[in-house]
Amino acid sequence: MPELPTPRFLDERTAHWAQTKPDDEAITFKDRTWTWSQWYDRIRRLAGALTELGVGRGDVVAFLDKNHPACVETTLAAASIGAATAIINFRLAADELDYVLNDSGAKVLIVGAEFAPTIEKIRDQLSSVEKVVEVTPDGDDEYEALLADATPVDRPDEVEPDDVAIIMYSSGTTGRPKGVSLTHANLIAHTESAFDGWELDEGDKNLVAMPLFHVGGSSYMQLGLHTGVASYMTRDVDGAQLAGGILAGANRTFLVPAVLAKVLESGEDAVKLFSALKTYGYGASPMPLPLLRKALEAWPDTDFIQAYGLTEVGGVISLLRPEDHRSGNEERMGSAGRVVPGAEVRVIDPDSLEDVPQGEQGELWFRSGQLMKGYHNKPDATAEAITEDGWFRTGDIGRIDEDGYIFVEDRLKDMIITGGENVYSIEVERVLAEHPAVAEVAVIGVPDEEWGEAVKAVVALEGEATDEELIGWAKERLAGYKCPRTVDIVDELPRNPTGKILKKDLRQPHWEKSGRKV
Structure with a gap:
């Protein structure tokens, strides 16, 4: 791939590819494909539309939907006029959405049609939102009409690389999510460092399947934008859509380990199809060593790269590279690799x-x-x-x-990582403690072969409630992945002499045979 100067702004490389290879494929989603020139025109038009809606430097636009190219267009367009895009987790329950959208201070909300009814229920509580724009997967929607009517605008001179471009909400240590503010400079530094060692070739295509509200989705999407490699975006992470992407020529991807396990369980045809992948990046939760051994054997020609990181550093901060996976050093294969350049x-x-x-x-x-x-x-x-x-x-x-x-x-943090999603125990405890029968509660992570960890609640009651009732209570108030899979009802929780609940004692029986603590 050609060496180009480090960009200063997120939309800079897209502009470059629109000029140097305008008719090449930029992104495919479902049955629609856009060239670089077409896509860059859409970004400039959206920048114009947002400007007409009163969005400017320092403002926030929120995006709520499953994977959709409009999310990336919004990110680039808003960033180019100095605004940030808060990419909202579509799995959140209504009261969580209420909190996050108000905390973001978003002026404009772009929402997928399937989530519009939820937004309508809380619309009068969204104090900063001045305009709601609906988007659909097939493109026959208010969003497309907005672009069609807009006058394109260029990036204003006052926009700076240190302006916030993306806000991603992570689980909160105080029981409420926190918005992680990532600038143009942060995201560009991440792209140049995190993909060090990815040897991309002409004709390669990225399979973008991780949810864009997750740093592993949005930051991975930046690889194609940065290098000029086409991207194939799936709406969900499911077998049929992943297969469709690979059959369409996608040969580089980043996914959580649980996806790999499902492919291996799906039989010979699925394993053969996934052998087309040149690179399989994985992260967000540990890869059990037995699963990694099976994967290395099943796909001998695939480069496996493990990424360890956090939303606060834009995604990846250390890499276990392909040569480390096939070195025969199993202790090293259990590591998170070495820090990325810089x-x-x-x-x-x-x-x-x-x-x-x-x-x-x-x-x-x-x-x-x-x-x-x-x-x-x-x-x-x-x-x-x-x-x-x-x-x-x-x-x-x-x-x-x-x-x-x-x-x-x-x-050190009281956090659970399940299927690549961070869940702070205090979030779940806050909700369960509101149940009238719960006297005290502790939430812990326990080993799970598929998801890395599963959420478990241990409760003492002052009334009557079943474990099914408590799980149902949580599901009404929290995103599904945050809800306990199991509930243990006990007479009392273990405490130290100062009264602090001993979560280590609650965790120990579940982890003692697993050979790991996370």
Whole structure:
């Protein structure tokens, strides 16, 4: 691929490809395909439409739908006029959507038709939203009419690389999600570092299947925009749509390990189809070693790349590269690889805040140009997460071996990662504690072969309730992936002498035979 100067703005490379290869495929979604020139024209038109709606530098546009190219168009168009796009998790329950949309301060909300009824129910509670625009998968909608009527505008001179381009909401340590603010500069630094080692060729095509509200989806989408490689976007992560993408020529992808497990379970034809992938990037949750062994055997010609990271660093901060997967060093295959170019790592004693000796456990801290500008509207939370000299405190416990390989072994934060989604226990505990029969509750993560971890609640009651009733209560108030899969009802929860619930004691029986803690 040609070497080009590092861009300063997210829409810069799309403009370049529109000029240098205007008729080449840029993106395919369902039965629609756009060339680079067509797509860039749509971005400029959307920038004009947003400007006419009063959106300008420092404002926020929200996008709520399953995967759709309109989300990427909105991100690029809004960023080009100095505004940010809050990409909202479509799995959130109504009261969660209410909180996130109001916290974002979005002026305009672009919403998928299937989620419009939910928005209508809370519309009068969305104090900052001035305009709602509906979008559909087939394109016969208000969004397309908006673009058709718009006058294209270029990027204003006052827009800066340090302007926030994307806001992604992650689970919150205080029971409410926090918006991670990522700038043009953050996202570009991530793209140039995180895909170091991806040897792309002319004719390659990216399979974009991870949800765009997830940093693994939106940041992966940037690879095609940056390199000029065509992208094939699926609406959902399911076998039929993934197969359709591969049959359409997609040969590079990034997915969670659970998808790989399902492919291996689907039989010889599915395994053969996926052998067309040159690169299989995976992350967001650990890949069990037995599954990784099966995958390496099933696809001997595929480059496997493991990514470890966090939304706060734009996605990937360390990589386990293809050669590491096939080195025969199984201990190293259990690591998260080494930091990406341009990033630094330290291992810190969380009590003394001093560096620990090499090889010993501590909290992983990273410093990089990828690091978020901060948490949206939360300066105190930002100050807690980022030191004055720019180190990000991950809350993950790990160690680094003599060759710089990072091993993530536990969590300082009270967090569960299930199927690549972060769930803070306190979010679930807050909802369950509101049930009239619950006296006290603790939520923990337990091993799950398919999803990495599953959410479990342990409750003591002061009235009567069944585990099914408590799970149903949570499902009415939380996104499905946050709800407990199982509930244990006990007489009382274990506590230390100061009264703190001993979650370590609750977790220990479930993890003692798994060989890992996360």
